[in-house]
Amino acid sequence: MRPTYLGKILLHWCDNCFVPVLAPLCSCGSATREVCITPPGDARPAFPYDIRFINNIFEETFGGNLIPDGTLVLLNKAPDPDRMEEIIIGGAVVGAIRYDTKKQSWEALPRIYSYSLVKPKKRYIIVDDGAVTSIRDDGSSLLAPGLVFIDPHVRAGDEVYLVSKNMECIGVGRAKVDAKTALTMKKGSIVRTRKNAPAVFKEGNATWDDAVRSNQPALDEFVSSSCMFIENVVNDNPNLCLTISYSGGKDSLATLLLVLQVVGKVPMLFADTGFEFKETYENIEKVSKLYDLPVIRTDGNTKFWERFNEEGPPARNFRWCCRVCKLNPLSEIINAKIGNCLTFVGQRKYESQTRKQSPRVWRNRNIPAQLACAPIQHWTALHVWLYIMQEKAPYNILYEQGLDRIGCYMCPSSDLGVIEHVKQSHPQLWCEWEEKVIKWGIEHGFQPGWAENGGWRIRGQSGYETDNNC
Ligand SMILES: [Zn+2]
Numbered sequence: 001m002r003p004t005y006l007g008k009i010l011l012h013w014c015d016n017c018f019v020p021v022l023a024p025l026c027s028c029g030s031a032t033r034e035v036c037i038t039p040p041g042d043a044r045p046a047f048p049y050d051i052r053f054i055n056n057i058f059e060e061t062f063g064g065n066l067i068p069d070g071t072l073v074l075l076n077k078a079p080d081p082d083r084m085e086e087i088i089i090g091g092a093v094v095g096a097i098r099y100d101t102k103k104q105s106w107e108a109l110p111r112i113y114s115y116s117l118v119k120p121k122k123r124y125i126i127v128d129d130g131a132v133t134s135i136r137d138d139g140s141s142l143l144a145p146g147l148v149f150i151d152p153h154v155r156a157g158d159e160v161y162l163v164s165k166n167m168e169c170i171g172v173g174r175a176k177v178d179a180k181t182a183l184t185m186k187k188g189s190i191v192r193t194r195k196n197a198p199a200v201f202k203e204g205n206a207t208w209d210d211a212v213r214s215n216q217p218a219l220d221e222f223v224s225s226s227c228m229f230i231e232n233v234v235n236d237n238p239n240l241c242l243t244i245s246y247s248g249g250k251d252s253l254a255t256l257l258l259v260l261q262v263v264g265k266v267p268m269l270f271a272d273t274g275f276e277f278k279e280t281y282e283n284i285e286k287v288s289k290l291y292d293l294p295v296i297r298t299d300g301n302t303k304f305w306e307r308f309n310e311e312g313p314p315a316r317n318f319r320w321c322c323r324v325c326k327l328n329p330l331s332e333i334i335n336a337k338i339g340n341c342l343t344f345v346g347q348r349k350y351e352s353q354t355r356k357q358s359p360r361v362w363r364n365r366n367i368p369a370q371l372a373c374a375p376i377q378h379w380t381a382l383h384v385w386l387y388i389m390q391e392k393a394p395y396n397i398l399y400e401q402g403l404d405r406i407g408c409y410m411c412p413s414s415d416l417g418v419i420e421h422v423k424q425s426h427p428q429l430w431c432e433w434e435e436k437v438i439k440w441g442i443e444h445g446f447q448p449g450w451a452e453n454g455g456w457r458i459r460g461q462s463g464y465e466t467d468n469n470c
Contacts (some may be wrong), residue, residue, distance in 0.1 A: 001079035006084055006356040007355075009034070009041035009348050010380055011074075013091030015456035018204035019211040020088075021076055022382060023218035036199055038078040042350040043088060044381040045208060046073035046402045054087060054108075057097055061108040061159065066095060069366030070205035071255040073384070077404070083417035084109075087118070090203030099417030104453065106417065108159060111194075115161055115169030122153045125191060126159040127170060134172040139195030144185040152352045154179040160191055171196060212390045219390065222383050223258065225376040230262040233342065233373045234359060236242050240342040240371060242266040246287065248396050251346030251376060254285065254384045255443035257391050258273070258375050259344050260291060267294045269343060271326040274301025275408035277426065283396040289392060298333050300325030310441050315412050315459040325408075327366035347374040350381065401425060409433075412457040419454055 012021045012032035021032045037043060046054070051067045058066040067073055071325075074088040084098040094114040097106050110118065127135060133145030133223065133277050142162060154160055155178045162171040162198045173193035182190045212219075234242065244259050246268040247253045259266060268283055276463070314321035334341060349356040361373040375383065388395050396406050402421050409422050410433045422429045437451045450456065 001081065003039040003079050004353060006040040006042075006351075006353065007378065007380075009037060009039060009251055011037060011041060011043055011088075012036045012203050014198075015200075015202045016273070017210055017214045018090070018206040018283065019072055020091075020216045020231065020382060021211075021218065022380065022386075023215070025217070025222075027216045028214060031338050032092065033200060035088060036197065037086055037088065037093060040350050041076065042348075042381045043074040043076040043086075043162045044181075044404060045385050045414055046075045046087070047402075048402040049402050050075060052190060053137045054097055057106050057108045058095075058110075058114075058118055062110070062118050062123050062161070064118040066108075066114055066117055067112075068203070071210060072206050072208065073403075083415040085397055089113075090201045092199035092201035093197070093202065099415065099420070101304050101416050101453070104179050104249060104416075104420070110159060110161065110172050112169050112172055113199065115163070117203075118161075120161050122151050123158055125150045125154070125175075126167075127162050127164060129165060132170050133371065135193055136196065138186050139171070139193050141189040141193055141333065142173070142186050142191040143189055144182070147182060147185075147190055147213060150179045150182050150190070152179045154182070156181075162191060163196065170187055175402070183448075187349065188233075208389055212386050215386050217381065219386055222379060223387065224378075226258050227359070227375075230344065230375050234263055237342050237371060241338050242344075243338065244293075244340050244344045245269050245271075245346065245372075246284060246295075247271070247406060248345070249346065250381075250384050250388060250395055250399065250431045251348060253346075253393055253395055254379070254387050255344050255346040255375055256291070256293075257387065257393055265293055267296050267338075270295050270297045272297050272299055272383070272407050273304065273321070273329050273408045274299070275304075275325075275410055277398055277406070278405055279396055279398045279401075284392065286394050289422050291303055294461075296333060297327035298326075300320060303329070308436070308440070312444060313410075313437050313456050318459045319412065320461045321412075323366060327364065330371070331367040334367060338369075340371075342371045342373065342385045345372045345374050346376060348379055348381075348384075349377055350379075362408070373442065414457075416454045 010022045013035050014021045014026035014030050014032045014445050016028050016030040026032050055065040055067055076086040078084045078086050082101050086093045086095055086096045091114050095111050096109040126149035128146045128148050134140040154175050158175045160175050161169055163169050169191045173191040175191050176189050205441055244266050246255050307324050347355050360377045363371055409429055437456050441450050
Protein backbone atom coordinates (compact mmCIF):
# COMPACT_ATOMS: atom_id res chain seq x y z
CA MET A 1 0.00 0.00 0.00
CA ARG A 2 1.36 3.38 -0.97
CA PRO A 3 1.99 5.93 1.76
CA THR A 4 0.21 9.27 1.34
CA TYR A 5 1.39 12.65 2.55
CA LEU A 6 -1.44 14.48 4.33
CA GLY A 7 0.79 17.32 5.44
CA LYS A 8 4.45 18.02 6.06
CA ILE A 9 6.14 15.48 8.35
CA LEU A 10 6.92 17.62 11.37
CA LEU A 11 8.70 15.07 13.56
CA HIS A 12 12.26 15.97 14.58
CA TRP A 13 14.55 14.72 17.34
CA CYS A 14 16.78 16.54 19.83
CA ASP A 15 19.93 14.48 20.47
CA ASN A 16 20.76 16.71 23.41
CA CYS A 17 17.49 16.06 25.28
CA PHE A 18 16.66 12.62 23.70
CA VAL A 19 13.12 13.73 22.92
CA PRO A 20 10.89 14.20 19.85
CA VAL A 21 10.51 17.87 18.88
CA LEU A 22 7.96 19.23 16.41
CA ALA A 23 10.23 21.97 15.10
CA PRO A 24 13.77 22.45 13.72
CA LEU A 25 14.85 23.93 17.06
CA CYS A 26 14.52 22.49 20.57
CA SER A 27 13.79 24.79 23.54
CA CYS A 28 17.27 23.81 24.84
CA GLY A 29 18.73 25.78 21.92
CA SER A 30 19.99 22.76 19.96
CA ALA A 31 19.11 22.24 16.34
CA THR A 32 16.98 19.11 15.91
CA ARG A 33 17.17 16.58 13.09
CA GLU A 34 14.37 15.24 10.93
CA VAL A 35 13.11 11.74 11.69
CA CYS A 36 12.36 9.67 8.62
CA ILE A 37 9.00 8.01 9.26
CA THR A 38 6.40 6.68 6.85
CA PRO A 39 3.74 9.18 5.77
CA PRO A 40 1.29 10.43 6.81
CA GLY A 41 3.59 10.57 9.86
CA ASP A 42 1.00 11.04 12.58
CA ALA A 43 3.22 9.59 15.33
CA ARG A 44 1.98 9.35 18.90
CA PRO A 45 3.49 8.46 22.29
CA ALA A 46 3.65 4.79 23.24
CA PHE A 47 2.13 4.15 26.67
CA PRO A 48 3.52 1.55 29.10
CA TYR A 49 0.90 -0.93 27.87
CA ASP A 50 2.09 -0.51 24.26
CA ILE A 51 5.71 -0.91 25.36
CA ARG A 52 4.93 -4.17 27.20
CA PHE A 53 2.93 -5.39 24.20
CA ILE A 54 5.80 -4.71 21.77
CA ASN A 55 8.42 -6.13 24.11
CA ASN A 56 6.41 -9.35 24.45
CA ILE A 57 6.29 -9.77 20.66
CA PHE A 58 10.07 -9.19 20.31
CA GLU A 59 10.86 -11.38 23.31
CA GLU A 60 8.80 -14.22 21.89
CA THR A 61 10.34 -13.83 18.44
CA PHE A 62 14.00 -13.06 19.13
CA GLY A 63 14.45 -13.79 22.84
CA GLY A 64 15.05 -10.15 23.82
CA ASN A 65 13.12 -6.94 24.58
CA LEU A 66 13.20 -4.10 22.06
CA ILE A 67 12.40 -1.17 24.32
CA PRO A 68 14.64 -0.38 27.30
CA ASP A 69 13.27 1.30 30.46
CA GLY A 70 13.37 5.08 30.63
CA THR A 71 13.47 5.82 26.92
CA LEU A 72 10.73 7.69 25.03
CA VAL A 73 8.95 5.69 22.37
CA LEU A 74 6.69 6.84 19.56
CA LEU A 75 4.39 4.73 17.42
CA ASN A 76 3.56 5.62 13.84
CA LYS A 77 0.75 3.87 12.00
CA ALA A 78 2.05 2.89 8.55
CA PRO A 79 -0.04 1.89 5.51
CA ASP A 80 -0.84 -1.83 5.59
CA PRO A 81 -3.71 -4.09 4.45
CA ASP A 82 -4.58 -4.38 8.15
CA ARG A 83 -2.39 -2.80 10.82
CA MET A 84 1.29 -1.90 11.09
CA GLU A 85 2.97 0.36 13.65
CA GLU A 86 6.47 1.74 13.25
CA ILE A 87 8.40 1.98 16.50
CA ILE A 88 10.59 5.05 16.98
CA ILE A 89 13.35 5.13 19.59
CA GLY A 90 16.37 7.44 19.74
CA GLY A 91 15.13 9.37 16.70
CA ALA A 92 15.07 6.34 14.39
CA VAL A 93 12.58 3.73 13.29
CA VAL A 94 14.01 0.65 14.99
CA GLY A 95 11.33 -1.74 13.82
CA ALA A 96 7.63 -2.32 13.44
CA ILE A 97 4.88 -4.65 14.50
CA ARG A 98 2.34 -5.91 12.01
CA TYR A 99 -0.92 -7.81 12.38
CA ASP A 100 -0.94 -10.92 10.22
CA THR A 101 -4.60 -11.56 9.37
CA LYS A 102 -3.92 -15.09 8.10
CA LYS A 103 -2.09 -16.22 11.23
CA GLN A 104 -4.28 -13.92 13.35
CA SER A 105 -1.29 -12.78 15.34
CA TRP A 106 1.21 -9.93 15.55
CA GLU A 107 4.69 -10.24 14.09
CA ALA A 108 7.88 -8.30 14.77
CA LEU A 109 9.64 -6.58 11.86
CA PRO A 110 13.07 -5.47 13.10
CA ARG A 111 15.37 -2.91 11.53
CA ILE A 112 19.13 -2.91 11.79
CA TYR A 113 19.18 -0.38 14.67
CA SER A 114 17.17 -2.70 16.90
CA TYR A 115 19.98 -5.26 17.09
CA SER A 116 21.87 -3.54 19.91
CA LEU A 117 18.63 -3.30 21.92
CA VAL A 118 17.22 -6.78 21.33
CA LYS A 119 20.49 -8.73 21.49
CA PRO A 120 18.72 -11.66 19.78
CA LYS A 121 19.14 -15.13 21.21
CA LYS A 122 17.27 -16.73 18.34
CA ARG A 123 16.45 -16.12 14.70
CA TYR A 124 19.86 -14.78 13.74
CA ILE A 125 22.25 -15.84 11.02
CA ILE A 126 26.02 -15.37 10.85
CA VAL A 127 27.31 -14.34 7.44
CA ASP A 128 30.71 -14.91 5.84
CA ASP A 129 32.99 -11.84 5.50
CA GLY A 130 32.81 -11.94 1.70
CA ALA A 131 29.01 -11.39 1.70
CA VAL A 132 28.93 -8.56 4.26
CA THR A 133 29.37 -5.52 1.99
CA SER A 134 26.74 -6.45 -0.60
CA ILE A 135 24.17 -7.32 2.06
CA ARG A 136 24.84 -4.26 4.23
CA ASP A 137 25.28 -1.65 1.50
CA ASP A 138 23.14 -2.92 -1.37
CA GLY A 139 20.49 -4.98 0.42
CA SER A 140 21.48 -8.13 -1.50
CA SER A 141 19.96 -11.47 -0.50
CA LEU A 142 22.00 -13.91 1.58
CA LEU A 143 23.01 -16.75 -0.74
CA ALA A 144 23.93 -20.25 0.41
CA PRO A 145 27.74 -19.85 0.01
CA GLY A 146 27.67 -16.86 2.40
CA LEU A 147 26.13 -18.81 5.29
CA VAL A 148 28.32 -19.49 8.33
CA PHE A 149 25.74 -20.23 11.05
CA ILE A 150 21.94 -20.34 11.20
CA ASP A 151 19.95 -20.53 14.41
CA PRO A 152 18.12 -23.89 14.32
CA HIS A 153 14.82 -22.15 15.30
CA VAL A 154 14.64 -20.36 11.93
CA ARG A 155 11.66 -21.41 9.78
CA ALA A 156 10.81 -20.31 6.25
CA GLY A 157 9.00 -16.96 6.42
CA ASP A 158 10.64 -15.88 9.70
CA GLU A 159 12.10 -12.41 10.19
CA VAL A 160 15.84 -12.78 10.94
CA TYR A 161 18.89 -10.70 11.85
CA LEU A 162 21.99 -11.04 9.67
CA VAL A 163 25.26 -10.55 11.54
CA SER A 164 28.92 -10.60 10.61
CA LYS A 165 31.42 -13.02 12.21
CA ASN A 166 32.33 -10.35 14.76
CA MET A 167 28.63 -10.12 15.65
CA GLU A 168 27.82 -6.76 14.08
CA CYS A 169 24.37 -6.49 12.55
CA ILE A 170 24.57 -5.96 8.80
CA GLY A 171 20.94 -6.40 7.82
CA VAL A 172 17.50 -7.83 8.48
CA GLY A 173 15.19 -9.82 6.26
CA ARG A 174 12.90 -12.78 5.81
CA ALA A 175 14.16 -16.36 5.67
CA LYS A 176 13.15 -18.17 2.49
CA VAL A 177 13.90 -21.64 3.84
CA ASP A 178 14.12 -23.21 7.28
CA ALA A 179 17.43 -23.78 9.07
CA LYS A 180 17.63 -27.48 8.25
CA THR A 181 17.22 -26.89 4.53
CA ALA A 182 19.60 -23.92 4.53
CA LEU A 183 22.42 -26.12 5.88
CA THR A 184 22.06 -28.55 2.98
CA MET A 185 22.03 -25.88 0.25
CA LYS A 186 25.03 -25.30 -2.03
CA LYS A 187 23.42 -22.45 -3.96
CA GLY A 188 20.29 -20.32 -3.94
CA SER A 189 18.85 -17.65 -1.68
CA ILE A 190 18.47 -18.19 2.07
CA VAL A 191 17.29 -14.75 3.20
CA ARG A 192 15.60 -11.99 1.26
CA THR A 193 17.14 -8.89 2.81
CA ARG A 194 15.35 -5.57 3.30
CA LYS A 195 17.46 -2.64 2.19
CA ASN A 196 18.79 -0.76 5.22
CA ALA A 197 17.18 2.66 5.58
CA PRO A 198 19.94 5.04 6.67
CA ALA A 199 19.07 6.82 9.93
CA VAL A 200 20.66 8.32 13.01
CA PHE A 201 19.97 6.33 16.16
CA LYS A 202 20.98 7.96 19.42
CA GLU A 203 19.23 6.59 22.44
CA GLY A 204 19.08 8.09 25.94
CA ASN A 205 16.73 8.50 28.89
CA ALA A 206 14.03 11.17 29.01
CA THR A 207 10.48 11.65 30.29
CA TRP A 208 7.35 13.04 28.63
CA ASP A 209 7.66 16.09 30.92
CA ASP A 210 11.06 16.69 29.28
CA ALA A 211 9.40 16.39 25.86
CA VAL A 212 6.74 18.93 26.81
CA ARG A 213 9.48 21.37 27.90
CA SER A 214 11.50 20.82 24.73
CA ASN A 215 8.41 21.45 22.58
CA GLN A 216 7.24 24.59 24.40
CA PRO A 217 7.97 27.08 21.58
CA ALA A 218 6.55 24.76 18.88
CA LEU A 219 3.46 24.04 20.94
CA ASP A 220 2.88 27.72 21.84
CA GLU A 221 2.94 28.56 18.16
CA PHE A 222 0.30 25.96 17.26
CA VAL A 223 -1.86 26.84 20.26
CA SER A 224 -1.82 30.57 19.56
CA SER A 225 -2.55 30.04 15.86
CA SER A 226 -5.52 27.78 16.69
CA CYS A 227 -6.78 30.26 19.30
CA MET A 228 -6.66 33.02 16.71
CA PHE A 229 -8.60 30.81 14.30
CA ILE A 230 -11.30 30.23 16.94
CA GLU A 231 -11.52 33.95 17.67
CA ASN A 232 -11.88 34.80 13.98
CA VAL A 233 -14.57 32.19 13.29
CA VAL A 234 -16.54 33.31 16.34
CA ASN A 235 -16.26 36.96 15.30
CA ASP A 236 -17.36 36.11 11.77
CA ASN A 237 -20.47 34.37 13.10
CA PRO A 238 -21.67 36.51 15.99
CA ASN A 239 -25.27 35.25 15.96
CA LEU A 240 -24.55 31.54 16.29
CA CYS A 241 -24.76 29.56 19.56
CA LEU A 242 -21.44 27.93 20.36
CA THR A 243 -21.05 24.20 21.05
CA ILE A 244 -18.16 21.74 21.14
CA SER A 245 -18.38 18.27 19.70
CA TYR A 246 -17.02 15.90 22.34
CA SER A 247 -16.50 12.19 21.69
CA GLY A 248 -14.28 11.22 24.61
CA GLY A 249 -11.22 11.14 22.33
CA LYS A 250 -7.95 13.07 22.59
CA ASP A 251 -8.65 15.36 19.62
CA SER A 252 -11.94 16.60 20.99
CA LEU A 253 -10.30 17.07 24.39
CA ALA A 254 -7.53 19.25 22.92
CA THR A 255 -10.13 21.24 20.98
CA LEU A 256 -12.18 21.70 24.15
CA LEU A 257 -9.14 23.07 26.02
CA LEU A 258 -8.54 25.64 23.25
CA VAL A 259 -12.18 26.69 23.15
CA LEU A 260 -12.22 27.12 26.94
CA GLN A 261 -9.19 29.35 26.67
CA VAL A 262 -10.66 31.60 23.97
CA VAL A 263 -14.43 31.75 24.49
CA GLY A 264 -14.98 30.15 27.89
CA LYS A 265 -17.65 27.60 28.73
CA VAL A 266 -19.76 26.12 25.94
CA PRO A 267 -22.02 23.03 25.99
CA MET A 268 -20.56 19.69 24.93
CA LEU A 269 -22.38 17.87 22.13
CA PHE A 270 -22.07 14.12 22.55
CA ALA A 271 -23.44 11.84 19.81
CA ASP A 272 -24.08 8.71 21.87
CA THR A 273 -24.42 5.69 19.62
CA GLY A 274 -24.86 3.30 22.53
CA PHE A 275 -21.71 1.53 21.34
CA GLU A 276 -19.21 3.54 23.31
CA PHE A 277 -16.89 1.89 25.81
CA LYS A 278 -17.79 2.46 29.47
CA GLU A 279 -14.44 4.26 29.83
CA THR A 280 -15.62 6.80 27.25
CA TYR A 281 -18.84 7.50 29.16
CA GLU A 282 -16.72 7.93 32.30
CA ASN A 283 -14.39 10.36 30.52
CA ILE A 284 -17.29 12.47 29.25
CA GLU A 285 -18.72 12.71 32.77
CA LYS A 286 -15.31 13.57 34.23
CA VAL A 287 -14.57 16.30 31.67
CA SER A 288 -18.07 17.75 32.01
CA LYS A 289 -17.70 17.96 35.80
CA LEU A 290 -14.12 19.23 35.84
CA TYR A 291 -14.73 22.10 33.40
CA ASP A 292 -18.36 22.61 34.48
CA LEU A 293 -19.80 22.16 30.99
CA PRO A 294 -23.32 20.83 30.28
CA VAL A 295 -23.60 17.79 28.01
CA ILE A 296 -26.19 17.72 25.24
CA ARG A 297 -26.49 14.06 24.39
CA THR A 298 -28.17 12.34 21.48
CA ASP A 299 -29.41 8.76 21.38
CA GLY A 300 -28.53 6.84 18.24
CA ASN A 301 -28.97 3.35 19.64
CA THR A 302 -32.69 2.79 19.06
CA LYS A 303 -32.45 3.80 15.41
CA PHE A 304 -29.34 1.62 15.00
CA TRP A 305 -31.15 -1.56 16.01
CA GLU A 306 -34.18 -0.73 13.87
CA ARG A 307 -31.94 -0.49 10.83
CA PHE A 308 -29.82 -3.47 11.91
CA ASN A 309 -32.91 -5.70 12.04
CA GLU A 310 -33.73 -4.75 8.47
CA GLU A 311 -30.30 -4.70 6.85
CA GLY A 312 -27.83 -6.38 9.17
CA PRO A 313 -24.60 -4.94 10.54
CA PRO A 314 -22.98 -1.92 8.90
CA ALA A 315 -19.88 -2.75 6.84
CA ARG A 316 -16.93 -0.88 5.38
CA ASN A 317 -18.63 -0.85 2.01
CA PHE A 318 -22.09 -0.45 3.51
CA ARG A 319 -21.60 2.12 6.20
CA TRP A 320 -25.05 3.34 7.11
CA CYS A 321 -24.30 3.66 10.82
CA CYS A 322 -22.76 7.13 10.98
CA ARG A 323 -25.73 8.91 9.43
CA VAL A 324 -28.33 6.89 11.32
CA CYS A 325 -26.64 6.94 14.74
CA LYS A 326 -24.78 10.23 14.77
CA LEU A 327 -25.68 12.78 12.11
CA ASN A 328 -29.49 12.42 12.08
CA PRO A 329 -29.88 12.43 15.88
CA LEU A 330 -27.49 15.40 16.09
CA SER A 331 -29.48 17.32 13.51
CA GLU A 332 -32.72 16.60 15.39
CA ILE A 333 -31.39 17.72 18.75
CA ILE A 334 -29.81 20.87 17.29
CA ASN A 335 -33.11 21.81 15.64
CA ALA A 336 -35.09 21.08 18.82
CA LYS A 337 -32.84 22.47 21.54
CA ILE A 338 -30.08 24.70 20.14
CA GLY A 339 -30.92 26.32 16.83
CA ASN A 340 -28.30 27.61 14.40
CA CYS A 341 -24.93 26.93 15.95
CA LEU A 342 -21.18 26.94 15.47
CA THR A 343 -19.58 23.67 16.61
CA PHE A 344 -15.89 23.15 17.28
CA VAL A 345 -14.78 19.72 16.05
CA GLY A 346 -11.51 17.85 16.77
CA GLN A 347 -10.86 17.02 13.12
CA ARG A 348 -7.23 16.86 11.89
CA LYS A 349 -5.87 16.60 8.35
CA TYR A 350 -3.28 13.95 9.30
CA GLU A 351 -6.11 11.49 10.08
CA SER A 352 -7.20 10.76 6.49
CA GLN A 353 -7.36 11.95 2.90
CA THR A 354 -11.02 12.95 3.38
CA ARG A 355 -10.16 15.07 6.39
CA LYS A 356 -7.19 16.63 4.63
CA GLN A 357 -9.51 17.70 1.81
CA SER A 358 -12.14 19.08 4.18
CA PRO A 359 -12.31 22.85 4.52
CA ARG A 360 -11.52 24.18 7.99
CA VAL A 361 -15.02 25.65 8.28
CA TRP A 362 -17.83 23.63 6.71
CA ARG A 363 -21.46 22.64 6.79
CA ASN A 364 -22.50 18.96 6.73
CA ARG A 365 -25.51 18.52 4.47
CA ASN A 366 -27.04 16.16 7.03
CA ILE A 367 -26.94 18.85 9.75
CA PRO A 368 -27.94 22.07 7.99
CA ALA A 369 -28.28 24.13 11.19
CA GLN A 370 -24.69 23.45 12.23
CA LEU A 371 -21.63 25.30 11.01
CA ALA A 372 -18.61 23.18 11.97
CA CYS A 373 -14.99 24.27 12.29
CA ALA A 374 -11.69 22.50 13.04
CA PRO A 375 -9.29 24.50 15.25
CA ILE A 376 -6.69 21.69 15.29
CA GLN A 377 -6.89 20.87 11.56
CA HIS A 378 -3.09 21.24 11.14
CA TRP A 379 -2.00 19.47 14.35
CA THR A 380 -0.36 16.05 14.42
CA ALA A 381 -1.27 13.50 17.07
CA LEU A 382 1.93 14.41 18.90
CA HIS A 383 0.90 18.09 19.15
CA VAL A 384 -2.37 16.93 20.66
CA TRP A 385 -0.69 14.66 23.19
CA LEU A 386 1.95 17.17 24.24
CA TYR A 387 -0.75 19.82 24.73
CA ILE A 388 -2.90 17.43 26.80
CA MET A 389 0.16 16.52 28.89
CA GLN A 390 1.07 20.17 29.34
CA GLU A 391 -2.45 21.01 30.50
CA LYS A 392 -2.66 17.81 32.59
CA ALA A 393 -6.11 17.26 31.10
CA PRO A 394 -8.08 14.08 31.83
CA TYR A 395 -7.78 11.98 28.70
CA ASN A 396 -9.67 8.75 28.12
CA ILE A 397 -8.04 5.89 30.03
CA LEU A 398 -8.47 3.59 27.00
CA TYR A 399 -5.40 5.21 25.43
CA GLU A 400 -3.37 3.66 28.23
CA GLN A 401 -4.86 0.26 27.41
CA GLY A 402 -3.69 -0.15 23.84
CA LEU A 403 -6.30 1.77 21.82
CA ASP A 404 -5.31 4.77 19.72
CA ARG A 405 -8.73 5.74 18.41
CA ILE A 406 -11.81 6.13 20.52
CA GLY A 407 -15.16 5.41 18.94
CA CYS A 408 -17.76 2.68 18.70
CA TYR A 409 -16.26 -0.58 19.91
CA MET A 410 -17.70 -2.49 16.93
CA CYS A 411 -16.80 0.07 14.26
CA PRO A 412 -16.63 -1.84 10.93
CA SER A 413 -13.77 0.42 9.86
CA SER A 414 -11.54 -0.95 12.62
CA ASP A 415 -8.58 -3.11 11.64
CA LEU A 416 -8.62 -6.77 12.64
CA GLY A 417 -5.65 -6.08 14.92
CA VAL A 418 -7.80 -3.60 16.83
CA ILE A 419 -10.84 -5.88 16.89
CA GLU A 420 -8.68 -8.66 18.32
CA HIS A 421 -7.61 -6.25 21.04
CA VAL A 422 -11.23 -5.30 21.86
CA LYS A 423 -12.17 -8.98 22.04
CA GLN A 424 -9.51 -9.47 24.71
CA SER A 425 -10.05 -6.24 26.63
CA HIS A 426 -13.88 -6.13 26.58
CA PRO A 427 -14.92 -9.77 26.00
CA GLN A 428 -18.50 -9.38 27.16
CA LEU A 429 -19.21 -6.38 24.92
CA TRP A 430 -17.72 -8.20 21.97
CA CYS A 431 -19.63 -11.46 22.61
CA GLU A 432 -22.95 -9.64 22.76
CA TRP A 433 -22.24 -7.92 19.45
CA GLU A 434 -20.99 -11.05 17.69
CA GLU A 435 -24.01 -13.09 18.84
CA LYS A 436 -26.37 -10.54 17.30
CA VAL A 437 -24.41 -10.47 14.04
CA ILE A 438 -24.36 -14.27 13.77
CA LYS A 439 -28.07 -14.52 14.62
CA TRP A 440 -28.96 -11.97 11.94
CA GLY A 441 -26.83 -13.86 9.41
CA ILE A 442 -28.57 -17.17 10.16
CA GLU A 443 -32.01 -15.56 9.86
CA HIS A 444 -31.10 -14.04 6.51
CA GLY A 445 -29.57 -17.10 4.88
CA PHE A 446 -25.92 -16.06 4.97
CA GLN A 447 -23.33 -18.84 4.70
CA PRO A 448 -22.29 -20.26 8.07
CA GLY A 449 -19.08 -18.58 9.20
CA TRP A 450 -19.61 -15.44 7.09
CA ALA A 451 -19.05 -13.27 10.16
CA GLU A 452 -15.86 -15.04 11.27
CA ASN A 453 -12.53 -13.23 11.47
CA GLY A 454 -14.23 -9.88 10.91
CA GLY A 455 -15.93 -11.06 7.70
CA TRP A 456 -19.12 -9.14 8.57
CA ARG A 457 -17.13 -5.91 8.06
CA ILE A 458 -17.22 -6.33 4.28
CA ARG A 459 -20.40 -7.09 2.35
CA GLY A 460 -19.69 -9.45 -0.51
CA GLN A 461 -23.17 -9.47 -1.99
CA SER A 462 -23.95 -7.15 -4.83
CA GLY A 463 -26.98 -4.92 -4.80
CA TYR A 464 -26.25 -3.24 -1.49
CA GLU A 465 -26.12 0.47 -1.73
CA THR A 466 -23.18 2.18 -0.09
CA ASP A 467 -23.64 5.10 2.21
CA ASN A 468 -20.54 7.10 2.95
CA ASN A 469 -21.94 10.37 4.08
CA CYS A 470 -20.18 10.57 7.39
ZN1 LIG B 1 16.92 19.79 23.33
